[in-house]
Amino acid sequence: MYNHEIVLQDKIFRRCSVVRVKDTIYDPSKNTFSEQWFWIYAENSEFFPFDLWEKLDHAEINQIIQDERHFYKVIKVITKKRRRLI
Secondary structure, eight states: OOOOEEEEEOTTOOEEEEEEEEEEEEETTTTEEEEEEEEEETTTOOBOOGGGHHHHHTOOTTOEEEOSSOEEEEEEEEOOOOOOOO
16 A cells, blocks of 8 residues: 655654656557556645655655755654445
8 A cells, every 4th residue: 555645844843745646648659548646735836856765655654864965753644445336
């Protein structure tokens, strides 16, 4: 199960919300769809740093997520289950 929304807090206690969104592209020549998942900031729809996307997929509360330039603490994790309608 994947995370769909995460609230992060940086070093100076600013909070930001990041959302996982799916992009679906149709290729008419092959008659296929391709899907990609992205992490974007909820406030302005800019991409969250690419290096941290995999860590966000399985983040837990109070986990520290960091790379060379960024340092975040996970404050809240929202996981959505998908329902099938019959």
